Amino acid sequence: MGKLVDYRNAPLKPVGTGANTAAITGADGRNMQADYIKLDANARLEGSAPAGSDQYFFILSGDAMLAGKNQPGHAMKFGTFGIVEENLGYVLTSKVPCEVLSVIAPPPGQKSSIPGFKGGIKIVSMHNEPVDNVPEKKKQRIYLVTKETAGSERAHGIIVKYVPETETTMHMHPDCESLFVFLEGNTELTVDGEKKVGSFGKAAFFPCGNKHDLHGTPGNSHFLEFHIPSHYTTVR
Numbered sequence: 001m002g003k004l005v006d007y008r009n010a011p012l013k014p015v016g017t018g019a020n021t022a023a024i025t026g027a028d029g030r031n032m033q034a035d036y037i038k039l040d041a042n043a044r045l046e047g048s049a050p051a052g053s054d055q056y057f058f059i060l061s062g063d064a065m066l067a068g069k070n071q072p073g074h075a076m077k078f079g080t081f082g083i084v085e086e087n088l089g090y091v092l093t094s095k096v097p098c099e100v101l102s103v104i105a106p107p108p109g110q111k112s113s114i115p116g117f118k119g120g121i122k123i124v125s126m127h128n129e130p131v132d133n134v135p136e137k138k139k140q141r142i143y144l145v146t147k148e149t150a151g152s153e154r155a156h157g158i159i160v161k162y163v164p165e166t167e168t169t170m171h172m173h174p175d176c177e178s179l180f181v182f183l184e185g186n187t188e189l190t191v192d193g194e195k196k197v198g199s200f201g202k203a204a205f206f207p208c209g210n211k212h213d214l215h216g217t218p219g220n221s222h223f224l225e226f227h228i229p230s231h232y233t234t235v236r
Helices: none
Strands: 003-006 013-023 033-048 054-061 063-068 073-077 080-084 089-094 098-105 121-125 132-134 139-145 156-162 167-171 177-184 187-191 194-198 202-206 212-216 221-228
Touching: 003 187, 033 202, 054 063, 054 073, 054 177, 063 098, 063 121, 073 080, 073 121, 080 139, 098 221, 156 212, 177 187, 187 202, 194 202
Parallel strands: none
Antiparallel strands: 003 202, 013 033, 033 089, 033 098, 054 080, 054 098, 063 073, 063 089, 080 121, 132 139, 139 156, 156 221, 167 212, 177 202, 177 221, 187 194, 187 212
């Protein structure tokens, strides 16, 4: 079943010094594990990308530093996207309160032969990448993780911008899971036949084969969209 998650109001559990997390996909994710990370001021979170998985960090609010262990850090602010190579240890720190999305593809312990990201840590910003205008669909796309941008086929991650007239009609992906993390404005969507509204602080998850649609509303909106794995088909 698909679901709309209010992750900012979900139960948190500690994962580091001043760092707490809430599940977004939870046990429903077979191809991905998505979590919300809340960092307090002067927080520190240490971990490593699991073997066979890419790990992606996206700054939802505030500022943070992402570094390989014993390596210089990369400054990250809202709209910054960090990709971490499998088996690489990392340290995520913040001097001010910060909210972070973490996506692991595939989830820890899932073996995959799909080629992943190589290159340690790579930082991409939605503010610096080219905008792909799609006028016939009344939307814009900014590509953050693709085979071309990250050399990985484990995930397809983009920013999508809607105007009020944008309409993505009912469809499903039989061979991938989909995640929408809403960043600005309101986006109408259908989750298991029910009309919902996605806004900042909410994320929608759809397992393989689960039907969904999305529509613009008055005032522009945009969201982060993942399809995992990156090779998938769309059926309407």
